[in-house]
Amino acid sequence: MNETRSAPMTARMTGPLLVLDHLAKNYGALKVTDDVSLTVGATELHAIIGPNGAGKTTLIHQISGLAQPDSGRILFAGEDITPLTMAERAAEGLARSFQITSILPDFSVLENVALAVQGRSGSSFRFVRNASREEALNAPARVILNQFDLLPRADVPAGLLSYGEKRQLELAIALATRPRLLLLDEPLAGTSHEESARIIATLKGLKGTLGILLIEHDMDAVFQLADRISVLVYGRIIATGSADEVRNNPEVRSAYLGEEAA
Amino acid sequence: MTDAARPVEQSVPAAAPASLRRIMVPIVVFAGLAIAPWIAQFGTESFILSLLTRVMVLGLAALSLDLLIGYAGLVSFGQAAFIGIGAYAVGILASHGINGIALQTAAALAASAIFAAITGAISLRTRGVYFIMITLAFGQMLFFLATSLAAYGGDDGMTLPSRSLFLGYDLLDSDRALYYVAFVTLGLVYLACRMLVASRFGRVLRGARQNPVRMQAIGFSPYRYQLVLYIIAGMIAALAGVLLANTSEFVSPATMSWQRSGDLIFMVVLGGMGSLHGAILGAIVFLLAEEVLAGFTEHWHIIFGPLLILCVLYIRGGITPLIERTRP
Ligand SMILES: Nc1ncnc2c1ncn2[C@@H]1O[C@H](COP(=O)(O)OP(=O)(O)OP(=O)(O)O)[C@@H](O)[C@H]1O
Ligand SMILES: [Mg+2]
Secondary structure: OOOOOOOOHHHHHHOOOEEEEEEEEEEOOEEEEEEEEEEEOOOOEEEEEOOOOOOHHHHHHHHHOOOOOOEEEEEEOOEEOOOOOHHHHHHHOEEEOOOOOOOOOOOEHHHHHHHHHHHOOOOOOOOOOOHHHOHHHHHHHHHHHHHOOOHHHOOOEHHHOOHHHHHHHHHHHHHHOOOOEEEEEOOOOOOOHHHHHHHHHHHHHHEOOEEEEEEOOOHHHHHHHOOEEEEEEOOEEEEEEOHHHHHHOHHHHHHHHHHHHO | OOOOOHHHHHOOOOOOOHHHHHHHHHHHHHHHHHHHHHHHOOOOHHHHHHHHHHHHHHHHHHHHHHHHHHHHOOOOOOOHHHHHHHHHHHHHHHHOOOOEHHHHHHHHHHHHHHHHHHHHHHHOOOOHHHHHHHHHHHHHHHHHHHHOOHHHOHHHOEEOOOOOEEOOEOHHHOHHHHHHHHHHHHHHHHHHHHHHHHOHHHHHHHHHHHOHHHHHHOOOOHHHHHHHHHHHHHHHHHHHHHHHHHHHOEEOHHHHOHHHHHHHHHHHHHHOOOOOHHHHHHHHHHHHHHHHHHHHOOOHHHHHHHHHHHHHHHOOOOHHHHHHHOOO
16 A cells, blocks of 8 residues: 555556655645655546645645755656746656646636747747747647637637636646646636546546546545545645545544545 | 827827727827927927937836836836946046947947846846835845946036037037937837737746746746846937936936836826837927926926826826727
């Protein structure tokens, strides 16, 4: 049930896509990340569950470069990316969504996604051509919007979308950067039943094509989607394993699932 | 005196769609400026021409500031420093007998680019009020440097021996010629800026103004784009400085006073941020209002200040959106 024993075959043969190596971070006296080591395989969907305030978002912040760990290393495709900035990590193929929706409210839905495409297609030090008319950026953006049924809303300012639509746009933006690893911070939170179902279906479609680290409170979704699950409590990983292994782990039951049942 | 401004208010067509109304404003502004010299000949021509030339030159500087404020959210309080660099490039070179406008302009652009690169690299590491303060500080630094240039007039400044020469000819000695040089420069820079803000580069900046963290998460480092924009804006303001020196045939530290930087911010806010022609419109209204009020009383500042504040409070978003929204 520990990290090494349950590493999947793919990871063992080609080396994992993401390796967290003894990551630690404190906020004052609070050990928000406490000696966290875990791996995500190149095509693995690895879920992290844990109670509120366990340090899940802070962990994603450190992987994406929004926050710096106090100690430990982050390896991406074998390279130590700990010193890289957030933008540099994104350019390497590391995309993330935000728990608190983070979009460009004045831009149209299409432009939000096209700009993410632009981030991965050539230089943006181009000063003459009208970017919003570049089909090379708009066409891939429309394909992704279609995947989320957002195409009819393409010309709406993103700030005017409903909450659930914004959550989907958030995901669409992350995907538009053509990532090798997707970090998702509670993509289902606050979405309607139908929207959840659509996002879960999209994630199932993506599964196996890239690495995904998924933070989610919706246990049904996690148990459906995840290859492996890690349980984070007070900044520590107390268990990693398959859905069944985690479900039946007594420590997890008392620390987390038990609380939920009660 | 309000020839350039009057057609604007009357120009809103009855049921024009929003997009048409949006291009109507710049068209009317530029058309008004194009025919103003013809109208000016029926009045005190040299006074009107020199006033409107000044309006366009400061409109050019306001345009550069709108790039920073309106499109990148960077409220610079030191934009007049770049006007000063342009003006002093003309003044200093002229005092050494170098009168060609090409060389003077090249020197102004090079000096402003270097100054912008150095001060921008430092200022852009700060945000909000700190950015305002540090750009103000760099502006003041240059101001006091200019006052200490005893060889070039120090506090008092210096009168130019003549206006700049164009390929060795004194074309600019004609007020009309200078007017149209300013007009064409403003028009070309306006069109170039239109392209710039719509380009990939401009889109990154507009995105970073709304949400810098999101931009980093999709692979953009806003700092690099903001620095390049800061340099471009500085060079445009220096161009305005070259023209301003020729308009007044006089160069002094006052060209780069902090009050001038403040006036430019007011013009941008008054005209409407983030539209480019709003900045030009702001400059027209600001300078003509100043002129009119100054004709009534020497204490015009006392009226002008509160008037500006009322305008900003009551015409939300400035004059340009007001016109664009108007339905007669
Ligand atoms: N910048 C910060 N400074 C100080 N404390 C912080 C900071 N960010 C987060 N924390 C604290 O760290 C702890 C972990 O926060 P985090 O947002 O990572 O939790 P989480 O697991 O994502 O919770 P949730 O399920 O509610 O999203 C919380 O107690 C939080 O208050
Ligand atoms: Mg969280």
